[in-house]
Every structure is written in structure tokens, then in C-alpha cells.
Amino acid sequence: MEQPQKKNKKRNPWVWRIIALFWILLLLGVGTVFGIIYGTSIGMLGPLPDVKDLENPEINVASEIYSSDGKLIDKFESEKRIPIKYDDIPEHLIQALYAREDIRYNDHSGIDGESVLRAIYSLGKDGGGSTITQQLSKQLFTKKTASSKLERVKQKLKEWVVSVQLEQRYTKEEIVTMYLNKFDFVYRANGIQAAARTYFQKDVQDLTVSESAVFVAMLRNPNMFNPHSHPEAAKKERNVVLSQMMKYNFLSATEYDELKDEPIETNFLMLKTSVKEAYSAYFKYAMQRELQQYFEDYEEEFGIKYDLYRDGLKIYTSIDSRMQRMGEEAIKKHLVGLQKQFFNSQKGRKLAPFYNISQSQAQDIFETGMKRSYKYQELKAKGLSDEEILEEFNKPRESVQYFTWDGIERKENVSWMDSIKYHKHIIQAGLLSMDPKDGTIKAWVGGIDWDFFKYDHVKQAKRQVGSTFKPFVYATAIHQMNYTPCHKISNDRFKAGNWQPQNAGRAYGGYLSLRQGLAQSVNMISARLISESGPKAVIQLAKDLGVESEIPENLTIALGSADLTLYEMVGAYSTFANQGIYIKPEYILSVEDKNGKIIKDFEPLTREVLSEDVAYTMVDLMEGVIEIGTGKGIRNYGITAEVAGKTGTTNEGSDSWFIGLTPNLVTGVWVGNEDRAAHFPGWQSQGAKMALPIWAYYMKDVYDQGSKLGVKQSDKFEKPPGIDERWDCSSLQGFYNFGNIGSMEDNKPKVQQQVRQKTINEMLSSDSDTIDFSQ
Structure with a gap:
């Protein structure tokens, strides 16, 4: 009898296909993940930092800034912090950190897979998957959260790669220490030690359990959970940290109950920085932009790269720390009272301060x-x-x-x-003071407080210059048409096309000399002078005097319609005090590397613009502004020195100016609000009231220290020999009588040579000037 044959079970091909597909997709997924991570590690998603650079004091050396009187006035350092060692950190602070941020910290190698899966499963509701190492990676290299989801994914991948590299290079203790030293607890409290001193006035090792929990709470959001600004929110989040510590047996239930009811008693005091204590931060950041551009050009030419924040450079400046302080104090002295007046003038106004x-x-x-x-x-x-x-x-x-x-x-x-x-109500100001003989800047005050107003009113801000532009118009006429201070111009009404300017506060008719016209800032005189020379010639002179900003080619510039910087205006006016030689204002004398090699030296740009006679004529005219004109209020401040200058006020008093010249110092002051629509009502903000007092306070302090600063009230402007005879004022018109004066080149002083010979070591040892464009 035949045995029945066993039936072969047919294998279901779809089952095997599904199993194969599963393994293929799994391996493909794992391979893709590893491929993405590998690609990230070699820079396919953007460059990665070199973790070897971390906390290496030989690599991160701050560059130092020195004043001309030998003071270390500031540093270019990546961060201001007070670093501590792991042994300085109290155990309860470490426990609080682990409990709240990363309880498995000692069990992973930078990435906690369990926490990542939990975060993905709960869609972030049960907390994120970031470890302490990842948070350090973000603090060190990526800092801000990316705006788009794609960029955030790329950022997270980079953090993973860097975290693994950190774990390979540093111990767990070193990573925790770097994290706490690095974190910004706001209010200039960079790092845990600075935070302990800022919020509690104690060292980190003296923190209580509650205080440690406060700082761990701030790691989530230092602004939202800030014990100084948001004490209630800080207390709630602190208690979350304490409850986590109890959960993981770092605190007993009894200890938790006692601590959670404790109020947060801060002893807040912000740490001071060197800039805020005595010096203006504005010139520092202007210097930063200038030097970074110089270093880019230097690298392109010589192949050597320099970093302000890492290479320990020494930067020697012409800034005089004493004069810098005087400039800042002069601004504060005047604006304190002025600000109170302005607030009072805006009370009850719906549109205040506009x-x-x-x-x-x-x-x-x-x-x-x-x-x-x-x-x-x-x-x-x-x-x-x-x-x-x-x-x-x-x-x-x-x-x-x-x-x-x-x-x-x-x-x-x-x-x-x-x-x-x-x-928007706060009145701003800028002050720039320089030596006209060599172009070195002595004081640069770009604003009233860098922490609140990070905008430089010396070189960054362009504001309408008003009547301070008029000397350029007068100088063009004198240079082109041989006019002298006694030359007469009609004060009758003037009209050119649709432009019909008006005098502010002065009658029309008769004739005025150039000296009278500039002293009283008479608009008709300036209008007629520019109509004779043409705006193109005036613009060219302004450019020769160092103005780089665009100036519109029309007649209104005679009354100051152009927007220029205080830096440009002071540099241009210095040409008049320097016998017609323009020297570009500079404040960097030299830059040395850490080995003492000079990589940048003082090389001022100089050029002859006007003859000595024309330059002195302008000084004489502007002395009239001080003696009989809009600037005569200077004498009320105890200043008896020879001073030439010009006030300026623009439409509605939005911008107020005063630029004063002395033989050894030219100083310009601008005052106004951030927005031009904000200003005093009516004509209460003339340059003689808003800006001139700051100049006077500053110069009075300078003169009081004259023997130390080399600027004295007895200094005299250098008068070209025989100029009185060449000013032919015997006729009504008063034209220039050149006689045998010789060429301009023959009378050119050897300023360039003098500047080069002056070594760095030696440098180290009622107003009618308002305008109206509406007519």
C-alpha cells in the first residue's frame, strides 16, 4: 500500500516580500540617519566649529585699547565673565541641574536616545530631548533657535555632532563647568559666578539650595524666570526645580516643603563694565567696524588673518581719556535739565513727542x-x-x-x-573733538547710553546740518571771487525760480558785510552767495573738505538742507583752523600684534584745499559769530579764549548744532531726538541753546586742565603776515588785494611732514540761524 505523499506547504510570497521590505527600509533608514550625521560631521550642512578652540586661553586673548594718555580704556573680548572651576560649584547646584535638565547625564555620550524618543512620542509635551551637552553646544556655536523648521533640523543635527565631539574631548565635569560658565543670565551676568554676584551679592560656592534652584530655573528662560524682574514667575519655576530634586531623592519631602514656601530675596546690583564706568562705547564699535575691514584687506594682501577677539592685539588711540570723560560729563550736565523741560512740554499731548x-x-x-x-x-x-x-x-x-x-x-x-x-522722548547728543594740526581725535561721544541706544551720532547718523553749512558757501565765494570780510551783499528779498527763502527773525533791506551776514546767519546773504558761485562749486568744496555723503545739487543747500555726519562736519571745519589743509580725522595711532609687530600705523590723509588767506578769512568770519552773532553766549561760561564757530538749527528745531574752533582743538556738538518729528515746540531748540552749552561746558573743563592737555585760553590763531593790507576795505565792495602774495603752493605749510614727525610716543606722553524750507 502506497504511503500518502506529504503536501508541500506553499510559502506566501507577499509575507516574505513584506519582511524583506521591512528590513530593507530599516537598514535604509539607519543608513540614511548615519549618512546624514556623517555628512553633517564633514560640513555638508554648513561648517562646524572646532571644539579644540573651547576654553583655550592661548587662543582667546582679548585685544586691548589704550588712550593717548596711557590708560587701558577697554578690550575687545568675546565675553565678560568670571570663570570658576568644578570644585567651586556646590553639590546641590549640580544636583538641581541634573534633576531639572538631564537626570541621565552621566549615562549617555552627548545624545540621550531615551529622551529623544520620549520627546518625539509626546510631541514635546513631556519635555525636550536636549542633554546638558547639547545645550552647551547650542550656547557655544548655534546660540539662537533657527526660524524655519528645516533650519531647525539642520541646527539640531549640528548640535548632535558637536555634542558627541565635546563628550569625546572633555570630561563630564568639564562640560558642566563650561555650561555654567557660558550661560548668559542677563543683566551683564555672563556665567554662574557673575550671576551669583549680580543677583545675590555672593560667590557661587556660598549659594543656598533655593538660590541654586533659582539659577537652574533661569536656564529655561533667563528673562521669563528672572528673580529680579519677574519674581513670581521665578518662584514658580524654582519650585518646579525643587520638586524634581525631591523626585530624584536629592531632597527629602520635608526639605522640599520648607524650601518651596521660601520667598526669593535678591540683593540685585549689576556688574559694571569698563566702558560704562568712564568711557563711551560708541567709538569702540566704530573702531571695530574700521579694523575688521582693515583686517579683511590685510588678509587679502598678505595672507595673514587677525581676529580682534582672539589675537591679543594692542590698539593705541589718540583718544584722551580725560577729554573723553569731559565730553560725556558735559553732555549729561546739559541734557539732564533739558530732558525735564522736554517731558514737561509734552504733558497731555496725544501725539507726544511728535x-x-x-x-x-x-x-x-x-x-x-x-x-x-x-x-x-x-x-x-x-x-x-x-x-x-x-x-x-x-x-x-x-x-x-x-x-x-x-x-x-x-x-x-x-x-x-x-x-x-x-x-522716543529721550533727547540724544553727539560730540567729536579733534586736533586740527594733525587730525587726531581726542574725544568721541556717539550717544548718551550704549546699553539703551546703540546708534552712533558721530559717524553713523546723518542729520540735517542747518546753518553750519553756510561757511562752505562763504568759503566758496571768497575762494572764487576774492571777497573779504568787509565785502557787502544785498539783504533784499531773494527769489530763484520757485525758491524764495526768508530771513528768520531779521528785517530785509540794505547791505551787510560778509562778517555781519555770517555772524547773524542771515539767509538772504547765503542765498545770494550760492547763486553767484553756483551749488556745484559749493558741493565740490565740501567734498574737498572731507564730506563724503551725498549733497543735492540745488540752491537750498546754502541754508543747510543736506544730511551729513558730525564726523564730516568737524573734519571740514578743522581745515579752516589748519591754514587750509584738510586732514582726515583719525583715532587709531597704531595696532600691534601680540609679538609687538606693527600691523597698522598712523597715516593721515592730507590735502591742500584752501590758501592760508582764505582759511584765515573764514576763521575771522566765524570769530564774528562768537563776538557779535549767534554764538556770543559762549562768553557766559567763563571762556575768554579766541574762538570761532557756527550755530545751526533745522526746521522746527529737529537738529541743533554748534561747531567751535580754537587754535588747537575743533569740537562739534549735535543735539536732537531720534526721530525728526520729535522736538521742542516752536523755535525753542536753536543751536545756541541746545548744543552750544555742551561745547562750552566741555571746553571750560579742557581749559581748566590746559597745562596737562596742551590746550590753553592764551592760544592764538596763526594770522598770515600782511593779510590786513590784502583785505582791501577802502571801497564799498572790499575786494581782495593779492599784490605779490605768491602762489598758493608757495604758502603751503609742511603739515604732512609735521604729522609724520610727531611720533606715537609723544602722543602717548538769541538765535537767527534757524531755516525754513517751506517757503
């Missing part, structure tokens, strides 16, 4: 201010729309910082938009 604009235009200004703020950038990075951000800016806050001349004031239940509106 004039002659609509409510919608005012709102546009406020919203523009919002978009320039770091808060806006922070919210934008989180993906909020402009409408949502505007809503956030209008919400009341627990505490908002306000600038005052007495120090930072904190106001409660005000919005960020309220803060913007307040700061």
Missing part, C-alpha cells in the same frame, strides 16, 4: 521702533506673525526697564510699546 504728523504716522514710527528691538527679533524667531508680536508688545508686563539720567528705572504694569514711546 509734531506735524498724523496719528497713523506716529503709530508707524512706534511700530518701526518695535521692529528694531531685540524683543521683536526674539519673537519673530519663534515664528510669531507681526500681528501677534504687536499684541505681545501691547500687553502689560511685570517690570520693564526705562532709561533715566539717574540710572535704570523699572516700571510695573507697562508694556514694551509703552517703553518704546517713552524712549
